[in-house]
Amino acid sequence: MSYSIIKLYYGDYGEAKNGAADISTNNTPKEEWPLWEIFIRSKQGLDHKHAGSLHAADAAMAIENARDVYTRRMEGVSIWAVESKYIHASVPEEAGSLYDPANDKAYRHPTFYDLPDEVKYM
Amino acid sequence: MTTLNKINYLLHLADNALIIGHRCSEWCGHGPVLEQDIAISNIALDYIGQARNFYQYAAEIINSENDPSLGFVLPATEDSLAYLRDTPDFKNNLIVELPNGDWAVTTLRLFLFSTYQFYLYNQLVNDADTQLSAIAEKSLKEVTYHLRWSGDWVIRLGDGTEESKLKIEKAIEYLWPYTGEMFINNDDSISSDWNKKLSSIFHDATLTIPAKSWMQEGGLKGIHTEHLGYILAEMQYLQRAYPNSEW
Numbered sequence: 001m002s003y004s005i006i007k008l009y010y011g012d013y014g015e016a017k018n019g020a021a022d023i024s025t026n027n028t029p030k031e032e033w034p035l036w037e038i039f040i041r042s043k044q045g046l047d048h049k050h051a052g053s054l055h056a057a058d059a060a061m062a063i064e065n066a067r068d069v070y071t072r073r074m075e076g077v078s079i080w081a082v083e084s085k086y087i088h089a090s091v092p093e094e095a096g097s098l099y100d101p102a103n104d105k106a107y108r109h110p111t112f113y114d115l116p117d118e119v120k121y122m
Numbered sequence: 123m124t125t126l127n128k129i130n131y132l133l134h135l136a137d138n139a140l141i142i143g144h145r146c147s148e149w150c151g152h153g154p155v156l157e158q159d160i161a162i163s164n165i166a167l168d169y170i171g172q173a174r175n176f177y178q179y180a181a182e183i184i185n186s187e188n189d190p191s192l193g194f195v196l197p198a199t200e201d202s203l204a205y206l207r208d209t210p211d212f213k214n215n216l217i218v219e220l221p222n223g224d225w226a227v228t229t230l231r232l233f234l235f236s237t238y239q240f241y242l243y244n245q246l247v248n249d250a251d252t253q254l255s256a257i258a259e260k261s262l263k264e265v266t267y268h269l270r271w272s273g274d275w276v277i278r279l280g281d282g283t284e285e286s287k288l289k290i291e292k293a294i295e296y297l298w299p300y301t302g303e304m305f306i307n308n309d310d311s312i313s314s315d316w317n318k319k320l321s322s323i324f325h326d327a328t329l330t331i332p333a334k335s336w337m338q339e340g341g342l343k344g345i346h347t348e349h350l351g352y353i354l355a356e357m358q359y360l361q362r363a364y365p366n367s368e369w
Contacts, residue, residue, distance in 0.1 A: 054157050055157060065157035065158075
């Protein structure tokens with residue numbers, strides 16, 4: 001048995017047919033918009049950093065959505081959007097062979113130098 | 123411009139921003155998808171910000187006149203102007219108070235109105251009144267984005283699926299008679315620029331601009347649709363029930 005509940009909110013009067021804020025329990029499958037990964041540059045000269053992901057119908061909408069979702073508190077000056085399916089990721093099962101060998105090679109870290117106090121940000 | 127005309131004009135700009143901002147805010151938590159919910163809530167906040175600037179400036183002038191015969195609560199504040207005036211005192215265009223309807227009505231209304239605002243603010247930026255021009259300049263950046271965002275939606279819906287096209291065509295039919303009022307008391311250049319922008323977006327959206335027809339008006343004189351009263355009842359309830367209450 002399926003129920004359909006239309007919940008009316010303020011502003012919906014007379015608009016039920018138009019579907020304003022129509023919160024019905026019909027579980028009709030919807031086509032989802034593709035997922036996009038968003039990269040934000042917070043200041044000129046800095047790298048774009050991964051900020052999160054969101055759904056959008058195309059690249060233009062992804063940029064606009066990113067602007068609204070991730071930069072409304074002045075977090076950014078530039079946005080990159082990449083459709084998530086184009087991101088290639090390393091496989092977690094291979095983590096051992098990929099990263100562990102770096103563990104015992106302390107000599108790769110430049111920790112054996114004495115840095116002058118004047119040098120910051122090292 | 124007499125002082126009262128100036129106050130009324132500022133209130134007209136403020137009321138427009140407040141009421142369309144309120145309509146946009148009604149989508150908060152009800153947007154079709156999370157990202158668009160945030161987008162339209164952002165737009166609502168932009169508009170409330172614009173309304174505050176215009177109300178504050180109007181209140182400044184009202185207080186410096188300090189004349190009870192003008193009919194404002196003294197001393198005037200942005201809050202007294204937003205929360206303590208009644209329906210006939212509001213001078214917003216009718217188009218901003220219409221119900222949101224569906225997403226097509228909401229985005230089309232925003233497109234029609236923010237296009238108008240875009241050209242109006244572009245003109246006000248050069249106004250002799252430096253405070254008004256400063257507010258217009260600040261607001262123009264926001265409106266430019268509203269126009270881009272809503273225009274994209276008009277194109278998406280018009281040039282989308284059969285259903286989305288049907289919905290936006292219904293929205294055009296519904297909103298069209300309310301578009302004429304925006305150009306009363308404005309330069310012809312605003313209406314011709316507006317028509318040009320509309321033609322270009324409708325062309326991309328494969329939509330047809332309706333023929334010239336009779337237009338609704340009255341908002342500027344305080345004659346409103348039945349919808350404004352409901353908005354004010356909800357918006358003003360708290361201040362009227364608990365005067366001067368604060369967060």
